[in-house]
Amino acid sequence: MDNSYDQIKKNASARTRALNIAVYVLLGFWALMVLFPFYWMILTSIKSYSEYSSEWVPKLYSASPTFQNYVDAFTTVNLSRYFLNTLIFTLITTGAMIIVITLAAYAFARLEFRGKDLLFTLFLSLMMIPNELVIITNFQTITNAGLRNTFTGLILPSITSVFYIYLLRENFLQVPDELYYAAKVDGTSDLKYLFKVMLPICRPTLITIIILKVIECWNSYVWPRLITDDEAYYLVSNGIQEIRQNGFGRENVPAMMAAVVAISVPLIVLFLIFRKKIMAGVSRGGIKG
Amino acid sequence: MKVVLENLTKRFPNRNRKGDDVIAVNNFNFEIPDGKLIGLLGPSGCGKSTCLSLICGLQRPSEGKIFFGDEDVTNLPPENRGVGMVFQNYALYPHLTVRQNIVFPLENLKGDQKMTKQAMEAKAMEAAKLVQIEPFMDRRPSELSGGQQQRVAIARALVKTPRVLLLDEPLSNLDARLRLQTREEIRRIQTETKVTTIFVTHDQEEAMSISDMIIVMKLGVIQQIGKPQEVYDDPVNLFVAKFLGTPPINVFTGTVKGEKLYIDGSQVLDVPGVSDQEVYVGIRPEGFILHDQGPFQVRFGAVEVMGRDISIVSYSDASENPTIRSIIDSSNKVEPEGGIIRFALKSEKVHLFSKETEERIRVTRNR
Amino acid sequence: MDYKSNKAWLYLLPAILFLGVFMVYPLIDVFIYSFEEGYNSASQTSFGVGAYNYSYVLHDPYFLQALKNTFLLVIITVPLSTGIALLISAALSSIKVLKDAFQTIFFLPYVTNTLAVGLVFMILFQKTPYSDGFINNIIGFFGGSAVDWIDGPYWAKMFVLCLYTIWIVMPFKILLLTGALASVNQDYYNAARVDGTSKPRIFFKITLPMISPTIFYLVITGFIGAFKAYSDAVALFGTDLNAAEMNTIVGYIYDMLYGDSGGYPSYASSAAIVLFAIVLTITCINLLVSRKHVHY
Secondary structure (H helix, E strand, C coil): CHHHHHHHHHHHHHHHHHHHHHHHHHHHHHHHHHHHHHHHHHHHHCCCHHHHHHCCCCCCCCCCCCCHHHHHHHHCCCHHHHHHHHHHHHHHHHHHHHHHHHHHHHHHHHCCCCCHHHHHHHHHHHCCCCHHHHHHHHHHHHHHCCCCCCHHHHHHHHCCCHHHHHHHHHHHHCCCHHHHHHHHHCCCCHHHHHHHHHHHHCHHHHHHHHHHHHHHHHHCCHHHHHHCCCHHHCCHHHHHHHHHHHCCCCCCHHHHHHHHHHHHHHHHHHHHHCHHHHHHHHHHHCCCC | CCEEEEEEEEEECCCCCCCCCEEEEEEEEEEECCCCEEEEECCCCCCHHHHHHHHHCCCCCCEEEEEECCEECCCCCHHHCCEEEECCCCCCCCCCCHHHHHHHHHHCCCHHHCCCHHHHHHHHHHHHHHHCCHHHCCCCHHHCCHHHHHHHHHHHHHCCCCCEEEEECCCCCCCHHHHHHHHHHHHHHHHHHCCEEEEEECCHHHHHHHCCEEEEEECCEEEEEECHHHHHHCCCEHHHHHHCCCCCCEEEEEEEECCEEEECCEEEEECCCCCCEEEEEEECHHHEEECCCCCEEEEEEEEEECCCEEEEEEECCCECCCCEEEEEECCCCCCCECCEEEEEECHHHEEEEECCCCEEECCCCCC | CHHHHHHHHHHHHHHHHHHHHHHHHHHHHHHHHHHEECCECCCCECCEECCHHHHHHHHCHHHHHHHHHHHHHHHHHHHHHHHHHHHHHHHHHCCCCCHHHHHHHHHHHHHCCHHHHHHHHHHHHCCCCCCCCHHHHHHHHCCCCCCCCCCCCHHHHHHHHHHHHHHHHHHHHHHHHHHHHHCCCHHHHHHHHHCCCCHHHHHHHHHHHHHHHHHHHHHHHHHHHHHCCCHHHHHHHCCCCCCCCCCCHHHHHHHHHCCCCCCCHHHHHHHHHHHHHHHHHHHHHHHHHHHHHCCC
């Protein structure tokens, strides 16, 4: 009798252990899949050009690590220019968007006006419109306005996001009405109430939106590619494409990788700092687009 | 099937990694006779749910043994123990119909235990009939009321004819009216199936009303085991006395001197066989008798009419509770004189507890 | 009341303005473009109205190539990535040690620049006169022969594209699925254990139905996302996707709009509307299917 129990117990624990090992192997494998490209780019970026091109079979370490490639990346091509452009683009776009969507979300959440429900429904239905459909006319509009190769042209179309208005409005709605009435009794203006009460309360959502938008801006490629052909206005994504095609000479892979590392680092650092916030924000409504 | 726990102990590592382990279940020894309904009772965090998990097999004990009958099941996984469990939130699968939910455990059977579709269906119907939910077999749990969900959960637990049925806070998710109805239902089902049933609750009324036996726990330690009435009438310590009964027992500080009990300076009762000491005195609400010459004086507060009875609210400096509640028959007339009201006491409703250990001090009666 | 109403409109003005100019107007305009035959962007004139643009696009070998590529990409990557993500999420939910570390690592592709990492993938797979490339070295190690994955045969290029797409979309799927798995009440599993349910049966009969809403959400967004694939292809094969036979529908639209084929907004509009129609159809089918299979 006792034996059969021991047997059951032993079988069960053996099976659990085997499963456990399989689980870690699987996770380890995928972690390797994810990390390897990063390792590779960092590794290659510190190999000298001659070391890299002498390896018919690439080595997984570097015999003589060098930072020359990083120097090259910032001097031979205009990487710092691309960085600066992207920074300007990201800051202005995000900042302007926050103002626009905050005002709109506040109107939808707090203010009363005729046609509110209808307008909100219209807004929501715009969420279904794919960017590809409207980008054609936007391209024409910006071109006709003579705004190609300007920051204005780059920034204008991405200043509003229906989805973020929706997200923020939902959050605004959770702020109890009593606060608003209390503020009104004290004679607070709507604008002051919005900035002094609503925004501080809804800060987590606001931060989430900002982070998501920053990621989106940093990685945006399609619109900048259409609207700029002057190197002076390239963003990092276009820059990397430019580097790849005309940069260091097609074969200088280490220098290319140094540029890639430099471009990847800011977002990864941002991610490691705000890991929890970013992941929570993305699961609430971020689709890489 | 009788259930025996032997030196059962469950320790958890302390959450902040400092200090000692948390002992959720501390050295349990008791035997549950076959076919009885047992209430495991205690305030939240007393380890009663852990104890249930140990019996169920969802958790392994740190020490000790569990027997079902003569069989040692300590190291058996839950599926090999032959237990049925009803979870606090019922854990009905929301995507399956009532029928599919009840059949689910049967579909797990393997080897020679395997059943045909018809046999499973018949079994499920039998269980459904027992808990009276046959009309709802093709609904989903979300389309049922809380009480009906509870019945489905019980049916699912019973369908494999378990040796032991376990219920975790079975009534806590129901409203007051349903609670009364459901607890009678549980009693009926248990009587019909005669399966040994253990249920966990923090509601003493619930436990007392339907259990054959109750086990009162505090901080992982069993305080008292017995028939509900016995435990109520004869608590072993102040905790048990306070925990059982609504309205709760009235507690006073008192002194014993020369085998007489004094509260607030007045001599209120003879306590033969008790040595001189400071004590806590617990007096059940029904232990007071209105008496104009009564030895026990308190300041009158108010009378609450409860229909059959009346409840007198009064105050005393010796009282440990903010108010004193006494329940007397409504035929009595309450006439406080100068704000003072006098009681005589029923000695069997008065319990003495040591001031230091809070353990019961027994009075030698009928010497 | 009027003053209040005006104030609200003032708050909404910027949003309405931007949306009007950059979303509503283009939405109408794109339909007009798509039916204007022989539109010239320089003179802004056209010959007339008709369906010729659609006919042209649907007969354009480049578009058909793009259509084929996109469909292949969708059919391969959506089920695969969802399946693998489910497997990984299930594994992730079953462990405690290193869970946070794995979660962090798995999320990394989400925050990286598609173009930049695509370049790394290209280097890893590319075969050049100087080196067979890392992947080919591995294949060689196991006795296979080297393939040029970037400029070589069609199936090889498609493989790399699919692989990279899966790599990119994985974080989002893993994140949502682990979230969904974590939200399944532990009592369901306890109940199943008491009933002696086997692990596969628990997974298929309890876990999967419970998280089916998330899975369908991922499938739908996956379809939409994969149909709009573009920058991953550019990252791997450069901007001249037509030459590489690796163009996608969105790539075709952009190429038509601007770039090497140079400025045919009418064709671009027709292609965009065709894409929109496909995505809408597939989404509707998906929703219908999910209505049938996703409970509660």
